[in-house]
Every structure is written in C-alpha cells, then in structure tokens.
Amino acid sequence: DTAVSQTPKYLVTQMGNDKSIKCEQNLGHDTMYWYKQDSKKFLKIMFSYNNKELIINETVPNRFSPKSPDKAHLNLHINSLELGDSAVYFCASSLSGGVTDTQYFGPGTRLTVL
C-alpha cells in the first residue's frame, strides 16, 4: 500500500486553465504539506495543514488554494495556470508537524503548462 499517493502523475494543460492535484496519506498523520520542486531540485514549501487547519502558508500566489477535506487528504487547486507554474509538485505528511518529525513524500506530480 502506498503511504502517500498523488494523482495525477502527469498533468499537461494550457495557460489559463484551472487544475487540481490530489494527495492522500494512509499513515494516520496529522500534518500534510505541499512542495514545489524547481529545476535545481530545491524543494520550496507552499502550504502545511495540521488536522485540516492551515498552519503554513508561504508566499505563494493566491491562484494556489489548498483544500483539506479531512486530515488524510490535502488537495491543491490552481487557478489561471501560468507558464511558471510548470514544475514537479510533491505532497508529504508527518506525524504531528514537529520539526524533528520525518516527512514522508509522495512520488510527485509533474505539471507542464503550455
């Protein structure tokens, strides 16, 4: 069973469209994250939720909106997609969000905006 799963794996879309990426974890963790990986492999945190509540909201355009229907799911909705949104997006979860908690990552969603 995959611990942290993301769908879709690939997403190719036109500029201006709206798209969503889903994330689910079956680890019973309280905290989930969204990261954007740049071309140099750096991971930049975007959002973090603890038990369905937003706890980290980094400087991200408000076209990006996370939604957590329950603590096992954290979806990322992106409005009016732009070329610069093309990247690999990773979801992760950790037990309680503590700085020493190991984060468990999903396999990533490769978004290409044309």
Added chain:
Amino acid sequence: EDKVVQSPLSLVVHEGDTVTLNCSYEVTNFRSLLWYKQEKKAPTFLFMLTSSGIEKKSGRLSSILDKKELFSILNITATQTGDSAVYLCAVDEDSNYQLIWGAGTKLIIKP
C-alpha cells in the same frame, strides 16, 4: 516493485565523529539519486548523483553512487550538532518523472 531503503533508520553519534548513511534501491529505470537534509520546514537539497564512482562533495558532506551494486552513501565528517536532521534519499525513476523516497535516517549529534 520499485523501492528505496535507507539504513540505519536512526543514528546517534558524538560531535566530531564521522558517519556514513546508506541508501539502496531497486528501480526499473534509474535516472538519478537525490539526497536531502530535512530539518525545520522544507528539506534542503544536498546532492544529485547520476554516474557511478564520481564523488560529489560539499564541505564536510560527500556522496557517491554505485550503480552496479545499486546503492549510494552519504558521508559526513567531523560532525557538528547542526548536522542533526533526517537525511532523505530519493531515486528518480526514468519512465515518468516520479521520485521514490526512502524512509529517511534520523541523525542525532550529541555535543
């Protein structure tokens, strides 16, 4: 099934010691292996390895890949308390850009 296994899961050493962290993998189409250091919020990218036998080095950290035996090691010499973190290994699988992540090694450096 593709997998990445890190060992040990946790390690406690004293400042000044040298540590070696291991990452072994089984993937269908290997493209590269990545090491990250996770402390506080976002994991920090350390190295990307694609070729066997070529050591990557950054200060006291170094890493090497063995594509024949399917593993990588991350070495940290003269450890400091600031090296305490979880070290994550991930393998980029070629068929569709997805990372397969190890479970991490939790490293604690005691003063």
